[in-house]
Amino acid sequence: MTLAAGHPGFLSPTGVEVVFLLVGLVTLGAAIVTVTTRQLVHAALWLVAALGGVAVEYLLLTAEFIAWVQVLIYVGSVVVLLLFGLMLTRAPIGRSPDADATRRWPALVVALAAAGTLVTVVVDAFRSTWVEVDGAVAGASKVTGVALFRHWVLPFEALSVLLLAALVGAIVLSRRSGDGAGRTGGRRADERGGKGRS
Amino acid sequence: MSRPGRHEAQGSGEPEDGGSSRGSQHRHDRHDRHSSDVERGNDGSKERKVFGTGLAKGLAVTLRTMTRRAVTEHYPEAQPELPPRTRGVIGLFEENCTVCMLCARECPDWCIYIDSHKETVPPAAPGGRERSRNVLDRFAIDFALCMYCGICIEVCPFDALFWSPEFEYAETDIHELTHERDKLRAWMWTVPEPPALDEAAEDAKELATARRTADKLAAQERAEASGGRGAQGGDGPGEGAS
């Protein structure tokens, strides 16, 4: 990365820049459809497109490692988990009647605020940084690894602890706590049976 | 969850199975091997099985099967080798048929059609009475109805019906499955020789009777020739052979 002091500007875009912009537009479109579509599963599938678009953007910025991790974790696992959840609960084909959120405006405000904050921070942080796309790969796994485990090792470890805590919490929550839960389950089953009979 | 139960059932069922099939040497061998397997399995569960032996065994079975010849019959290319008693089709030996109708009456699904008429034959000796005789006009079997039970063949008192291993007589129309006497007669020539008897087996009843008569005759002739009374002596060996 070099400082762009009078360096290549935005007026004569290269091919990569054009592609970057186009993919960005597609990603944005997919993201908007994700939150506006009335069909739950379609929303999840459009999310795949949006996340994949982000991965392509990473690739175009030569952050190969991050790109593949993005595909592996988000497209390959998170969306699958999402779809699994949808299928397990309720995933009608066609419109979901309750997909029309009533608190649309507050949600929009929150989304805009979050986006504004993020854009401001990112623009402020990388104002004049220039990624040399044609040169050495700036986002190769080696570079990423060095940055992660040398400069950012503390946040990384903190994140690990956070994830571990989440994991333990999930296990505790999903565990049946001995007799008490078993009895409640039994009672519920009885109730259901009673309803069925009446 | 169902596996242990099935295993137990197998373990208790095996010895009985083996007991009933003790007659054949081959089956006997297989049973022995199997029962020793079962015993080993019981021992193993008492001690402790090495992990993965079951998995390896499964792989070994399939691999061994792969190296052996497939049991597939290549039927249209190669005719199958059918055992002589195969119930393929029923052949008719007309000369033996007396139109007694036993087969048609015993047939459980009434698939045998027999028509006949009476003829009078001149007396055997001059001055005797004329005899009447049944002449076969039609003998047909509807193989669309036939269930290959073989009762007709069993009941035929004069050995006019036989099993043939021939089986390629499919038709495209069910009505054409009623085959007439010419077809049944043609199938008669595909009936194989009856399987040879065992070395130590008794002769067929007819053969034994014929031989005894022949022996008796021979003994009589010998007795006449020598003038002595050797008839009893001649009987002895004949009985011993039968």
Add this chain to the structure above:
Amino acid sequence: MDALDVTVRIVAVLLAFLVLPLLVGQTEHKVMAHMQGRVGPMYAGGFHGWAQLVADGVKFAQKEDIVPAGADRRVFQLAPALALLPYLLVLVAIPVAPGGGVAQALDAGIFFVLAVMGVGILGSLMGGWASANKFSLLGGLRTAAQLMAYELPMLLAAASVAMAAGTLSLPGILGVWEWWWLPWQLIGGVVFFTAGLAELQRPPFDAPVADSEIIFGAYTEYTGLRFALFLLAEYAGIVVLSALTAVLFLGGWHGPFADGLGWLWTLLKTGVLAFGVIWLRVSYPRLREDQIQRLSWTVLVPLALVQIALTGVVKVVM
């Protein structure tokens, strides 16, 4: 890399993608038959039914392409392509021979390969949901559950090799490979191969398509070419999994005369592993859904962690 070189590589990958799965499929026909005491296809093509899959392809192409009335049309029609294409992409990154014998060397090859293979599952999920059929939905659910259970041990096992080699690039891993990695990474290899089988939904992990319970899982409603694409994806998956296992754990092109015959070694190892996949299918009964989950979480994940610890210890000590 000039245009001609790129074209040749792309054509080679495409050819491998079109030929190898059919080869595996035909081998499965014959090997499975003989393992069951049968002879398998004998007529198509004349000599021992060698053209059976070609005939199958022609048959599939002639069939009517049916979309159920209640189905979500576009998702339903898109699913087979999404199931098949990832495997084509993966083939690009698999090194075949030393010295540039790979269509496209990638810096994070392992991640690329595993990530893209995971995407293929989305095809089954989409098909399962969009079919508007309860059996398809069940198949999709099982597919998703299986993927989530087996992605972890697979990644961990692959990570072990990456740790050992000190690189994420597949040719790079093969570059530093030594024969004693074979016993060293043995556990990881077994875990990787088993988890891969489960991700491909091959027997004994074929509960998602269990024909005796849920017809054919997510593919129940598919006919004609789209169904053929799903089947092709399965066999392409076998090729990819076998090739990956060969590259990561069996040393890929390494072997006598590796300089000239490296590609043959890769193909040979891939072929042997593909035979193993078929062999396992014939030998073992289907695992129940809970057994599948238990195997992953209580056996494979701990084993993979043990392998990683072992790799770490050896790496530090040496």
